[in-house]
Amino acid sequence: MMTDxxxxxxxxxxxxxxxxxxxxKMWAMAPLAGARLTLINPAPSAPYSGMLPGFVAGHYTSEELYIDLVRLARAAGARIILGKASHINRALKQVHVAGRPPIGYDVCSVDIGITSGMPELEGFSEHAVPAKPLDDFARIWDGFCKGTGDAEVAVLGAGVAGAEMAMAAAHHLQSLGRTAQVSLIDRSRALSRLGAQARKKVLASLDTLDVDLIEHAKVLRVWSDQIEIEGRAPVLSQLTLGAAGTRAYDWIAELGLALENGYLRVGPTLQSESDPSIFAVGDCAHLSHAPRPKAGVFAVRETPVLFHNLRAALTGGAMKEYHPQSDYLKLISLGGKEALAEKRGFAVSSTMMWRWKDQIDRKFMRQFDDLKSMAALDLPSEHTQGSEVHHGPICAGCGSKVGRGALAAAFDHSGAAREDVVALPGDDAALLQMGGLRQVLSTDHLRAFCDDPVVMTRIAAVHALGDIWSMGAAPQSAMVSLILPRMSTDLQERTLNEIMQTASDVMTEAGAQIIGGHTSMGAEFTIGFSVTGLAREHPITLAGAQVGDVLILTSPIGTGVLLAAEMQMTARGADVARAYARMSRSVAEDAYALRNAHAMTDVTGFGLVGHLANICRASGVGAELNARDVPLMDGALELSEKAVQSSLYPDNLSDALTMMNAPETPRGRLMLDPQTAGGLLAAIAPEDAQKAIAEMKEQGINAVQIGRIIDGPIALKLIE
Structure with a gap:
């Protein structure tokens, strides 16, 4: 989070x-000084509805269907909060998201689409899949198509969307060589909102694809394998899709705002008729001055007006009005690469229409691919020696830390020895001994790589506690060290509330208490914790590894390349979101399962190889690491194959070369990737290792054996 x-x-x-x-996208091209922009969405990506029929038909991949919101937020300088909004407290001006403190706002805009009203149908919630929201639908359809054998699909709702879905499903299943029976069911007349000419052409396409159209059917119940219809034989269905009965989300009705059949009533400026600080657009809104059907064309054309009016609301400027066109061109997919175009009663269908629709849809999606990345600064013609090496952007998280070589030189100045301070060469934490009490002390802080203060606080807290857990100690206390970017007093209070509530939650769950801290303003968001823990009589250190021990790793690696790529906007948002979730996970249960380890450390900035090297140096042993057994985070290997590296990688490589040969493969290079809030690396006896792995598996932790401790010189052998 940086701002000028x-x-x-x-x-x-x-x-x-x-x-x-x-x-x-517009904001990325013209940000507003002084405005902190936040996007709240349940998923890191959003499906484009215009390409959904083509996705179902197999013309587009799932990646082509989705807009990557993580990349888009990065380009816009926005913080993205991955969660589902459940309430807006208008009195306090806060948006509520489950599992986190409320998010404060001065101006709020709502664009959440619509959901299905069909769960009211008996059996629908248990056995059917609504077309809205699209995320779940796309995932389930993708999985269904990977099956084999005969396929029976039923689509409930024979409007345009239902007909498109039925034709696309029939086409794709047939193209896969599967015998498919697709049924399209409606309680009244199919395609009643289409003109006569267009309706006739769509009905003909349904017939060509052998879609069984069932009109004027009263569905009584949805079962796992069939649809029960009043007065008719059951319709067999292995997968039932719902394309009718769309409605607004229930929580909208609890806001105390003006509604129209559950949808937010807005005027020409797209502001709520009840609250001018709240805007609403897309399918969740009702244009009270010019009612229109739910169609993506209106959502797209609202954008310039919304963009202007949100800025006006923040700056005190004049508003613009949105007046939609009376009619619009409808482009309807007909299953294969053929489409129908209809406007004002005139309709034409052909492969040319499909190519036209495909061109429009791909052009729409391309705008989200053409995003400016954080490239290295251009060097002036005259510069000091070494500038060409160090002028690139600095990674955040552990990727921004100082390398081991510089640290070793700087800290090679031991002060006067104290009897109550136990020297632990190589360990990140200190061991203080006061009478019969043994206390572990550590400190850590991170340069923020995520502008969501809740996610960043949780990761930083888990990261700092890693030093306590890895020594087998119980967390005791914590102090917060925080730098906030420049912001007004009101925003300071909002941000601090989010940070401190999250920090308190993490520390309380760990058994520790926050006892104070320090805050300041600076150029960017940085957060850290000083933590203490109570150690048992013989804490686990780096210096206890024994020949014959096996090496256990409790979490996949790859955060360094993922965070570097995210900063450059070349990582997939879904992969980044999963990495955030991994980094937010406490390793307390890992540490408990590995309580019999001879040596242990958390895997952080020095990378897996660097931290294993520390164990070898402190224990006076060698180690064998099998890179093929090391689990990797989603997307990490692909990025390493593209030569993406963290800015700390050269330092990690330089240190590693003192103990082993340089890695030769993309997977091998990831062994040196700096990690943030990584898992635990333990050297443990083989018989205890299997028990620990089984114990962690019961807790949903996929710990794996990745190597062993060997006799001989203090060195590493990397098997690629």
């Missing part, structure tokens, strides 16, 4: 719908 101007107002976007996605 102090933050003074919070603009919060609830939902990653089409309007908000385009707005983020």
């Amino acid at each position: 101007f102090p933050y003074t107002r919070d603009l919060v976007l609830v939902g990653g719908g089409h309007t908000h996605a385009i707005l983020l």
Whole structure:
């Protein structure tokens, strides 16, 4: 979180719908000084509804279907909060998201789309999949298509969306060589909102694809393998899809705002008729001055007006009005690469129409690919020696730390020895001995790589506690060290509330108490913790590894390349989100399962090889590391194959070369990747290792054996 101007107002976007996605792209090109922009969305990506029929038909991959909101937020300088909004407290101006403190706003815009009303149908919630929201639908359909054998699919709702879905499903299943029976069921007349000419053409396409159209059918219940219809034989269905009965989300009705059939009523400026600080766009909104059907074309064309008016609300400027067109061109996919175009009753279908639709859809999605990355600064023609090596952008998290070589030189100045301080060469934590009490003391801080203060606080707290847990100690106390970017007093209070509530939650769960801290303002968001823990009589250190021990790793690696790529906007948002979740995970249960380890450390900035080297140096042993057995985070190997590296990698490599040959493969290079809030690395007797792995498996922790401690010189053998 860096800014050239102090933050003074919070603009919060609830939902990653089409309007908000385009707005983020516009914001990236013209940010507003002083505005802190936040996007709240349940997932790191959002599906583009225009390409959904093509996805179902197999014309597009799942990656082509999604807008990467993590990359988009990075480009816009926005913080992204991955969670589902459940309430807006208008009195306090806060958006509530489950599992975290409320998010304050000055201006809020809602673009959450719609959901299905069909769960009211008996059996639907248990056995069917609604088309809205699209995320779950796309994932389930993708999995269904990977099956084999005969396929029976039923689509409930024979409007345009249902017909497109049925035709696409029939086409794709047939193209996979599967015998498919697709049924399209409606309680009234199919495609009733289409003109006669267009309806006739769509019905013909349904017939060509052998879709069984069942009209005027009263569905009584959805079962796992069939649809029960009043007065008719059951319709067999292995997968039932819902394309009818869309409605607004229930929590919208609890906001005390003006509604129209559950949708937020907005005027020409797209502001709520009840609260001018709240805007609403897309399918979740009802244009009271010009009612229109739920269609993506209106959401897209609202964006310039919303962009202007949000800025006006934050700056005190004049508003613009949105007046939608009376009619719009409908492009309907017909299963294969053929589409129908309809407007004002005139309809034409052909492969050319599909190519036109495909061109429009791909152009829409390309705008989110053309995002400016954080490239290295251009060097002036005259510069000091070495500038060409060190001028690139600095990674955040542990990737921004000082290398081991510089640290070793700087800290090679031991002061006067004290009897109550136990020297632990190589360990990150200190051991203090006072009478019969043994206390572990450590400190750690991170340069923020995520602008969500809650996620960043949780990761930093878990990261700092890693030194306590890895020594087999019980967390006791914590002090917070915090640098906030420049912001107004109101925003300081909002941000501090989020940070301190999260820090308190993490530390309380760990059994520790926050006893104070220090805050200051600076150029960017940085957070750290000084922590203490109570150690048992013989704490686990780096110096106890024994020949014959096996090496256990409790978490996959790859955060360094993922965070570096995210900063450059070349990582997939879904991979980054999973990495955040991994880094937020406490390793307390890992440490308990490994309580019999002879040596242990948490894997952080020096990378897996660097921390294993520390165990070898302190224990006077060698080690064999099998890179093929080391679990990797999603996307990490692909990025390493593209030569993506953390800015700390050269220092880690330089240190590693003192103990082993340089790694030769992308997987091998990841063994030196700096980690943030990584798992634990333990040297433990083989018989205890299997028990520990089994114990962790019961807790959902996939710990693995990755190597062994060997006799001989203090060196590492990397098997690639």
